[in-house]
Amino acid sequence: MWSKTRSARFHEVDVNKENTLKSRIISSLMALTLTPVLAFAEPYESRYQPLPSETLLLKGGTILTGTGEQIDSGDVLIKDGKIARVGKNLKAKGAKVVELNGAWVTPGIIDVHSHLGAGGQPRVRAHSDINEATAPTTPDVWIEHSVWPQDQGFVTALAGGITTLQILPGSANLIGGRSVILKNVPARTVAEMKFPGAPYGLKMACGENPKRVYGGKGRAPSTRMGNVAGYRAAWIDALDYQAKIDKAIEKEEALPKRDLAKETLIGVLKGEILVHNHCYRADEMATMLDIADEFGYKVTAFHHAVEAYKIADLLAEKGACAAVWADWWGFKMEAYDGIKENAALLENAGACAVVHSDDAHGIQRLNQETSKIVGAVKRVGVNIPKAKAIQWITLNAAKALGVDEQTGSIEEGKMADVVVWNTDPFSVYALAEQVYIDGALAFDRNDSSRQPMMDLGLGNGVIGGGL
Amino acid sequence: MRRLQSASLAAVTVAMLTASSLVSAATAITNATILTASGERQSETTILIENGVVQAVGQNIPAADDMDVIDAEGRLVTAGFIAASGSLGLVEVGAVRDSVDSGAKHAQLTAGFKLADAFNPQSSLIAIARTDGLTSALIMPDLRNEGEEGAYSRVFAGTAAIADLSGSYSSIRVPEAAVVAYLGDSGQGAAGGSRAAALEGLRAGLDAGRMFADSRDKGSRFSLPESLADAPFSPADVAQLAKVVERQLPLLVVVDKAAEIAQVIRITNQYGIRTVIMGGAEAWQLANELAAADIGVIVNGENNLPLSFDHMGARLDSAAILANAGVELSFNGENVGSHNARNIRQTAGIAVAHGLPWETAVRALSTSAAHLLGFDGDVGRLQSGGVADLVVWDGDPLELQTYPTHVFINGVPQDLSNRQTQLRDRYLEMDTPLPHAYR
Numbered sequence: 001m002w003s004k005t006r007s008a009r010f011h012e013v014d015v016n017k018e019n020t021l022k023s024r025i026i027s028s029l030m031a032l033t034l035t036p037v038l039a040f041a042e043p044y045e046s047r048y049q050p051l052p053s054e055t056l057l058l059k060g061g062t063i064l065t066g067t068g069e070q071i072d073s074g075d076v077l078i079k080d081g082k083i084a085r086v087g088k089n090l091k092a093k094g095a096k097v098v099e100l101n102g103a104w105v106t107p108g109i110i111d112v113h114s115h116l117g118a119g120g121q122p123r124v125r126a127h128s129d130i131n132e133a134t135a136p137t138t139p140d141v142w143i144e145h146s147v148w149p150q151d152q153g154f155v156t157a158l159a160g161g162i163t164t165l166q167i168l169p170g171s172a173n174l175i176g177g178r179s180v181i182l183k184n185v186p187a188r189t190v191a192e193m194k195f196p197g198a199p200y201g202l203k204m205a206c207g208e209n210p211k212r213v214y215g216g217k218g219r220a221p222s223t224r225m226g227n228v229a230g231y232r233a234a235w236i237d238a239l240d241y242q243a244k245i246d247k248a249i250e251k252e253e254a255l256p257k258r259d260l261a262k263e264t265l266i267g268v269l270k271g272e273i274l275v276h277n278h279c280y281r282a283d284e285m286a287t288m289l290d291i292a293d294e295f296g297y298k299v300t301a302f303h304h305a306v307e308a309y310k311i312a313d314l315l316a317e318k319g320a321c322a323a324v325w326a327d328w329w330g331f332k333m334e335a336y337d338g339i340k341e342n343a344a345l346l347e348n349a350g351a352c353a354v355v356h357s358d359d360a361h362g363i364q365r366l367n368q369e370t371s372k373i374v375g376a377v378k379r380v381g382v383n384i385p386k387a388k389a390i391q392w393i394t395l396n397a398a399k400a401l402g403v404d405e406q407t408g409s410i411e412e413g414k415m416a417d418v419v420v421w422n423t424d425p426f427s428v429y430a431l432a433e434q435v436y437i438d439g440a441l442a443f444d445r446n447d448s449s450r451q452p453m454m455d456l457g458l459g460n461g462v463i464g465g466g467l
Numbered sequence: 468m469r470r471l472q473s474a475s476l477a478a479v480t481v482a483m484l485t486a487s488s489l490v491s492a493a494t495a496i497t498n499a500t501i502l503t504a505s506g507e508r509q510s511e512t513t514i515l516i517e518n519g520v521v522q523a524v525g526q527n528i529p530a531a532d533d534m535d536v537i538d539a540e541g542r543l544v545t546a547g548f549i550a551a552s553g554s555l556g557l558v559e560v561g562a563v564r565d566s567v568d569s570g571a572k573h574a575q576l577t578a579g580f581k582l583a584d585a586f587n588p589q590s591s592l593i594a595i596a597r598t599d600g601l602t603s604a605l606i607m608p609d610l611r612n613e614g615e616e617g618a619y620s621r622v623f624a625g626t627a628a629i630a631d632l633s634g635s636y637s638s639i640r641v642p643e644a645a646v647v648a649y650l651g652d653s654g655q656g657a658a659g660g661s662r663a664a665a666l667e668g669l670r671a672g673l674d675a676g677r678m679f680a681d682s683r684d685k686g687s688r689f690s691l692p693e694s695l696a697d698a699p700f701s702p703a704d705v706a707q708l709a710k711v712v713e714r715q716l717p718l719l720v721v722v723d724k725a726a727e728i729a730q731v732i733r734i735t736n737q738y739g740i741r742t743v744i745m746g747g748a749e750a751w752q753l754a755n756e757l758a759a760a761d762i763g764v765i766v767n768g769e770n771n772l773p774l775s776f777d778h779m780g781a782r783l784d785s786a787a788i789l790a791n792a793g794v795e796l797s798f799n800g801e802n803v804g805s806h807n808a809r810n811i812r813q814t815a816g817i818a819v820a821h822g823l824p825w826e827t828a829v830r831a832l833s834t835s836a837a838h839l840l841g842f843d844g845d846v847g848r849l850q851s852g853g854v855a856d857l858v859v860w861d862g863d864p865l866e867l868q869t870y871p872t873h874v875f876i877n878g879v880p881q882d883l884s885n886r887q888t889q890l891r892d893r894y895l896e897m898d899t900p901l902p903h904a905y906r
Binding site: 121360364365 | 559560561562563591592749769770771772773774775776778779780781782783784801802805806807809810813816817819820821865866867868869870887888890891892894895897898903
């Protein structure tokens, strides 16, 4: 993806020589791609190990593959933690056969917007580690350093079919820090949950929150224009830092001192870190896309995006996903125009729609939130097949996180992240019966030995078991 | 007009603004499926509505020639659902303080803070709730005294009202429906930092109410006794609390922790009051005791997380356990409140997924909600003589994709468009000859 974008930009240099700012950025970006400036070993690497698994043949279910297809009476063969085959009448010697008896199967559900672990249960002040609200731009913070793997919310999310999730910093800041993508397995350390090979995200936030938080402290930003000045200043600083590195390399001088904040921003400009931009209003999303163009990065996904439906065409054109709720609205001014059909209208316009939670309860029922949207848009005669809608919480979500090569659909060679539902997952009565992560049974509603419980629950009366 | 749901409805929904002030035409809903009092489905039923009241319900009832006839085509018709959640009509945008009237920092008024006067029938939230089949709502006062010095009387937030969701200026059905008290961490904070102080505040208020009632009955002048001198109950507060001890109003207690609920049961028995619990994360642990004390629970049907040390035992089968013990139920939830009061249907569905009988869940949103809120007989029940709040559903009302095809409030057919359906229609097409503001 990056190389394609890069060549497009080279082309722009030729035709836009008079655009000096753009040229300067682009030449700087060329340097980024040509010189190994960030030659630090990737720190904090994943220590994820899949749980033990066996070869499984799930037989006779209604399968929503996540690729847009529905297979009735279908089978899924899982081997070595991967999807080995999907289809009808599969046979596999030595596989343990699980009779689905018409149960439904979907890819593991993916939530692109969660704060689990960073604002863990109980929600006491001591567990509030989401917003580093001490400066409006904090690209130097990494949310994984706040994630407490003992949050009971991970377990209840698992019982709702969540196999992968992105934990983001909050929205107090214009640039809030790095996100982390996790596989939803119980673990003692966050490193053991980190999705191997997943890119980092960068959390940015538009609108009311940053201007309220800092305006309330009598400092910038206190307006939306102040917000925009803040983003631009941060990108200009990042480019300046890069230029210093380039110069030092050129002159064979010592590199400038490492700067965590700018390393992250440069990671975005290089296309290695994906921008996840909290933004409600349509006009502000459009402005954020302009800023991305000015500095040569891409907005991978707008989050919350309550008014995305008003600019569905623009989002489709720019290839920016919009991650939305089904029905949250009105809790603040910029959420006043929320409509249930948001994701469906995006889908209709050819944009990338994702349904997210931002909530420890909502994350347990992303299937239901998706169903609400499908039901709402039926009222205006738009019928979105289940096989399509399920993508909003599976493959599209995986794309938004940059892990769609590995997970998000039931396709040969992908991680066997799979949910078995007792009935149609678009029903309010549906429950995840079994949740497989990398082919391992991570949760089973009918087997208490596969129902994890966090430490908090011991001796405290916390109810486990998917309840 | 193109934004109205159906042409047949359009004819009767013109100028709905003052709908309930109009005399409604007689209407017959034919070919309906209804739920009988025993919870069974009865098909081919006709419902006759006139003057805001259900005149007859049954099979083989003929519709008169001059009636508006709506063929329900076999669909389920229920009493309109009652939201016991949030503060519809008292909040427009949550974070815009000027648009929120559900709580007041007021040193003088606690139980006597009455919300009904501020109810705004034009709030966009009302039509949005109505479109999802809600026809009445309990309007809850918030506890809003953060930052004030604690005083135990402040566990009382005010007096809740009940409104219909017709959008008319005569929507308030019950200006005083329940006195609302907050325990748990809210009550603790309000009372100065201890749950013991909050419970003491609850008892002090009831004591004051009892004394007020006694002196009124004796014709003597009332003043707070020395023992309650520190409790800043105003005369208006005490008058409301007297209604609680005299069982004219229920006490609605927002509480989750089982240990506190046990105290609420004791207080209920001690004072002989009518109590309803809201929240009730751990209420299931005392299901039998609650049933014995005839305390109903408006249960949060979505919470299964240890959100605080009050919620350690939260579980999704709470409703099933409570109902099984004979506790009368209604629902609210985590993602419900005012703006999404409509999600009580989903919340009830979740409870069904976790073991609550479907009929009990539907009843919880209608008959039981009405009963808990003191509406016996008139509202929340599809029966002859009842208020004609009715919904024709295009499917299972607890399902996520089900919507009403028709909603009646006080016998008047309701407009099923709202601000959100209008936004939807405006932006349904991206490519328009003129900017969307012209649509």
